[in-house]
Amino acid sequence: ETGVTQSPTHLIKTRGQQVTLRCSSQSGHNTVSWYQQALGQGPQFIFQYYREEENGRGNFPPRFSGLQFPNYSSELNVNALELDDSALYLCASSLGGLAAVHRSYNEQFFGPGTRLTVL
Amino acid sequence: GESVGLHLPTLSVQEGDNSIINCAYSNSASDYFIWYKQESGKGPQFIIDIRSNMDKRQGQRVTVLLNKTVKHLSLQIAATQPGDSAVYFCAETRPPPYFGNEKLTFGTGTRLTIIP
Numbered sequence: 001e002t003g004v005t006q007s008p009t010h011l012i013k014t015r016g017q018q019v020t021l022r023c024s025s026q027s028g029h030n031t032v033s034w035y036q037q038a039l040g041q042g043p044q045f046i047f048q049y050y051r052e053e054e055n056g057r058g059n060f061p062p063r064f065s066g067l068q069f070p071n072y073s074s075e076l077n078v079n080a081l082e083l084d085d086s087a088l089y090l091c092a093s094s095l096g097g098l099a100a101v102h103r104s105y106n107e108q109f110f111g112p113g114t115r116l117t118v119l
Numbered sequence: 120g121e122s123v124g125l126h127l128p129t130l131s132v133q134e135g136d137n138s139i140i141n142c143a144y145s146n147s148a149s150d151y152f153i154w155y156k157q158e159s160g161k162g163p164q165f166i167i168d169i170r171s172n173m174d175k176r177q178g179q180r181v182t183v184l185l186n187k188t189v190k191h192l193s194l195q196i197a198a199t200q201p202g203d204s205a206v207y208f209c210a211e212t213r214p215p216p217y218f219g220n221e222k223l224t225f226g227t228g229t230r231l232t233i234i235p
Contacts, residue, residue: 002162033222042208042225043163056222090162092223108223110162 002026004093004111012117013081021076021114025093031055032074033108034066037088049074050096081118088113131232132199140194140229142209147190149211153223154183154194158205163225166194166207196231204233 003026013019025032031050035043045058049068063079072093078085092108132138144152150171155163167178169185169192176183182195196203210223 002164004162035223035225040227042210042227043223045222045224048222058222092162107165110164112160112162 002093002109002111004091004109006089006091006111006114008114009112010115010117012119014119015081015083017081017118018077018079019081019116021078021089021091021116023074023076023091023093023111025072025074025091026109029093029095029109030072031094031096032068032072033092033094034074034076035090035092036060036085037090037113039087043090046076055096078116083118086116086118088115128227129230129232131234133234134201135198138196138199138203138231140196140207140231142192142194142226144190144192144209144211144226146211149190151212152183152185152192153210153212154181155208155210155225156205157208157228163208199231199233201233201235204231206230 005024007022011019023032033048034046036046037043046060046064047057047066048055049066052068065077066075068074074091076089090110090113092110094108130138153168154166156166157163167176167181167183169176169183171187174185180197183192185192192209194207206228208225208228210225212223
């Protein structure tokens with residue numbers, strides 16, 4: 001296990017609703033990245049939060065937003081849900097910043113994901 | 120734009136045999152590659168990585184080969200075990216030391232099934 005937890009495990013919503021997904025990062029990590037994984041596809045980068053600020057964003061509309069809290073846990077919010085938002089949402093925590101400079105690889109540790117179904 | 124793709128969506132291998140999973144990438148500027156393993160109900164798990172200045176890297180029972188000329192990399196798993204059954208993804212990101220906006224660009228994935 002990676003120490004990264006996500007809640008809820010599964011979620012069913014209807015089109016037009018809003019959803020909040022949560023992620024607790026691994027102890028000592030200050031960076032959280034969110035990915036969307038559609039069925040049968042590889043994960044797609046949504047955005048990353050480093051020390052409570054957005055630190056890069058993928059090709060997702062503004063209705064996908066996020067937060068990172070002082071304890072480095074994070075939320076992903078999706079407004080006006082669409083059917084195509086049905087997917088597995090993964091968060092990954094890592095240690096970013098100067099502490100990562102001397103690492104061989106700034107590995108991202110993934111949580112188990114939240115399965116979102118939009119009806 | 121960036122894309123990382125795979126040749127085969129599924130692969131079945133007899134237990135004990137070696138397996139090879141292939142991946143093609145289109146961005147010639149890609150310079151750091153990672154293989155991930157994703158088991159059912161779990162998030163991707165890091166297996167092995169390779170920088171663009173290398174052709175080969177070995178880990179425990181795994182070897183990654185990189186051919187920059189044809190923009191292709193492969194993951195070789197030796198003496199496969201039932202626990203190797205999973206979906207395998209290649210991904211590309213920026214190499215260390217770099218921090219900030221380290222998005223991973225994943226391919227579609229190959230489902231590896233080990234036959235007992």
